[in-house]
Amino acid sequence: MTNDHSHEDFFQNVFDVVRLIPKGRVTNYGAIAKYLGSARSSRMVGWAMNASHSQKKKVPAHRVVNRNGELTGRLHFATPFLMQELLEKEGIKVKNDKIVDFEKHFWEPMKELEM
DNA sequence: TGGGTGACCATAG
């Protein structure tokens, strides 16, 4: 594992994309996987997000939710409501662990990054 | 070798 850097390269690619998500916008795991070529499934994006908190260069992990706009990763933050708090600080409303007007805030890397 | 488990997703009913 320590000799095989393929995972870490993938992680870095995920982190780079997430860092491009503008404040007040959000995307989901699948969209990132698709943008990166889908060689790896969206599960791997979630796996990468697990490691995102220990990065020197910060990763706005709170801007990544699941396909339905639900804050499925919230328990992996320092506190169970930190993810929601960070989103609300950017003007995004959250109700019952779900983003209000998800489509309105959605950021599609395939489109926004103009392939 | 094989089963269980994920910050997932699409589809079907």
Add this chain to the structure above:
DNA sequence: ACTATGGCCACCC
């Protein structure tokens, strides 16, 4: 709105 299923792929027994 909900559950069930199959695909996904790395990790851990």
